[in-house]
Amino acid sequence: MRKILLEDRQECLSYVKQMSELQLQEINRIVVRGTNWVGDAVMTVPALRELRRLFPKAQITLSTRAWAEGLFDDADFIDDLQVHQGNGLLSVIGQVREWRKRRFDLAVLFPNSFASALVAFLSRVPIRIGYATDRRQQLLTHSLNLPDWRGSKHEVFYYLQIIAELEWRVKGEQTFLETQPDGSLAVTDTRKAAALDLLRANGVRNLSDDCKLVALCPGSINSRAKRWPAERYAALGDRLINELGADVLLIGSAAELEVSREVARVMKNKPVMLTGKTNLAQLSAILSLVDLLVTNDTGPAHIASALSRPTLVIFGPTNPLTTRPFSPYGEIMRKPPDCAPCMLRDCPIDHRCMTAISPDEVFERARAMLARRKMSDKLQFVV
Secondary structure, X not given: OHHHHHHHHHHHHHHHHHOOXXXXXXXXXXXXXXXXXXXXXXXXXHHHHHHHHHOOOOEEEEEEOHHHHHHHOOOOOOOEEEEOOOOHHHHHHHHHHHHHHHOOOEEEEOOOOHHHHHHHHHOOOOEXXXXXXXXXXXXXXXXXXXXXXXXXXXXXXHHHHHHHHHHHHHHOOOOOOOOOOOOOOOOOHHHHHHHHXXXXXXXXXXXXXXXXXXXXXXXXXXXXXXXXXXXXXXXXXXXXXXXXXXXXXXXXXXXXXXXXXXXXXXXXXXXXXXOOOOOHHHHHHHHOOOOXXXXXXXXXXXXXXXXXXXXXXXXXXXXXXXXXXXXOOEEEEOXXXXXXOOOOOOOXXXXXXXXXXXHHHHHHHHHHHHHHHHHHHHHHHHO
């Protein structure tokens, strides 16, 4: 391994000495190292779109986790996915082998990790651009300083900044940071039809335009502090069923099954349990059909709002300024105490940022969002 590192270092340093800004325009094969979390992946969509605009004829490969196929199968801004599994040395070696076979001209690194830069370096990708984090500057040909506004602007712009820097080096101009980024996603009619079949198979019968389909996502994989209490989701679900006649779905990954079961146990009405029963592709298609999603600060919040579905996100310990859904369809509920946002995964005190929000308040906001949705559908029909 050390010998390979030394050989690659000499080869890459030799190339860098010869490289000019003009050569940056001669890029035919691009690899983008994607992020490791679902919500973050959705937040990279505007940057991926701008990369495609910048290199309309290049072959763009997104190197990412297997779950990302469910998000990017229908995307027109990438050409293919290169899926990698696991972590550690074996994962790095596997990625290096695959990247070398593909002979990429440019690597765009969205993650801040040392490992992502190491893979690009060992793969002999001639041009490697990313942020100068985790002591990886020597592995990059173009290392970027962290923007001083990070923490005060949405994370979407953190990824867009990388493409803006690339555009400056290629064209000597920057054309899109002041425009409204496009973070939208789409699901094909075929996938929607399959989602309808899945809903029917799990007991949803009322799928006409007059019936309301509301999804609740009471879990969160990487933080218990982000969870609005299960008994409050249960109270909300019962009111949605009793007062609005809605079909209520419980969604999430298998890792969130325990909290969904707790919600279902407390509810007086029976929800449709989909938690742990769908992969990300199926979940995305289901979310494209719902009239409303009520959720914690999780990946589905970003997916549903990117699919133009009304989304209500209950925020507590995290910062909505940087990680709220980047969509006009996403709304938030928040009653921050002095200690928020703390960004902790477990609350060391009484979870006051979440318990301050009552089921009644969430229900009234949900009712208003559903009413606006119905009115919008009527106006579109008239037009």
